[in-house]
Amino acid sequence: MLEKKYDKELCIRTTGLREWDFGVENYNRYEATPYMALDKLFQHYKLKETDKVVDFGAGRGRVAFYIHNRFQIPVTGVEANDKTFDEAIKNKESYKYKLEYTKVPIYFEYGLAEHYEVESNDNIFYFFNPFSVKIFMNVVDNILQSIKEDHRSVDIILYYPMPKYKKYLKTKTPFKLLNKIRLPELEDRKEKFLVYRYT
Numbered sequence: 001m002l003e004k005k006y007d008k009e010l011c012i013r014t015t016g017l018r019e020w021d022f023g024v025e026n027y028n029r030y031e032a033t034p035y036m037a038l039d040k041l042f043q044h045y046k047l048k049e050t051d052k053v054v055d056f057g058a059g060r061g062r063v064a065f066y067i068h069n070r071f072q073i074p075v076t077g078v079e080a081n082d083k084t085f086d087e088a089i090k091n092k093e094s095y096k097y098k099l100e101y102t103k104v105p106i107y108f109e110y111g112l113a114e115h116y117e118v119e120s121n122d123n124i125f126y127f128f129n130p131f132s133v134k135i136f137m138n139v140v141d142n143i144l145q146s147i148k149e150d151h152r153s154v155d156i157i158l159y160y161p162m163p164k165y166k167k168y169l170k171t172k173t174p175f176k177l178l179n180k181i182r183l184p185e186l187e188d189r190k191e192k193f194l195v196y197r198y199t
């Protein structure tokens with residue numbers, strides 16, 4: 001099975017789920033983007049060595065480790081669940097290419113995505129349904145504010161996009177849909193990536 005194989009290669013553990021405790025409304029559970037989906041995304045979407053990625057709701061860090069290993073670019077993962085965050089940190093210790101992150105950083109921040117201070121060189125933002133659209137709007141506002149301060153081209157990548165996220169980006173922000181990457185191997189029609197760009 002691909003999930004176990006890739007985890008083993010990277011010396012990390014990212015399979016499985018983690019629900020939030022009862023009563024948490026706006027925050028979604030942990031579940032990793034399938035590795036085959038990441039393979040497909042990066043067949044069609046190219047990263048440059050000057051890019052810097054932020055995964056909002058990074059979970060155990062699968063997307064961060066995959067990108068760091070494959071493209072050797074800096075990646076930040078923001079995670080608000082303390083147990084899941086601890087697992088990302090454990091993964092960082094066992095990660096096979098950990099010596100590489102002294103040259104190219106891979107960094108996990110414990111906290112809420114809506115409180116993350118967007119850095120002037122962050123330019124690719126990844127979301128796999130981490131939270132409600134209300135929180136998403138806050139995070140996108142922070143991204144737009146950062147663009148205002150440090151003008152640059154920025155991409156937002158949505159995996160398994162929710163209609164409310166799409167509607168918000170389309171009707172309330174200057175982001176334009178650039179690419180749609182489908183995953184016909186998976187039966188669910190929502191299994192796809194949407195890439196939006198602000199130029």
Ligand SMILES: C[S@@+](CC[C@H](N)C(=O)[O-])C[C@H]1O[C@@H](n2cnc3c(N)ncnc32)[C@H](O)[C@@H]1O
Nearest residue numbers: 027030031032033057059080081112113128130
């Ligand atoms: C569906 S998982 C995606 C994991 C990872 N990005 C991936 O694609 O493999 C969503 C993650 O977002 C986290 N999360 C939910 N609300 C959050 C918030 N407000 N700030 C940061 N992380 C959050 C959850 O704990 C969970 O680990």
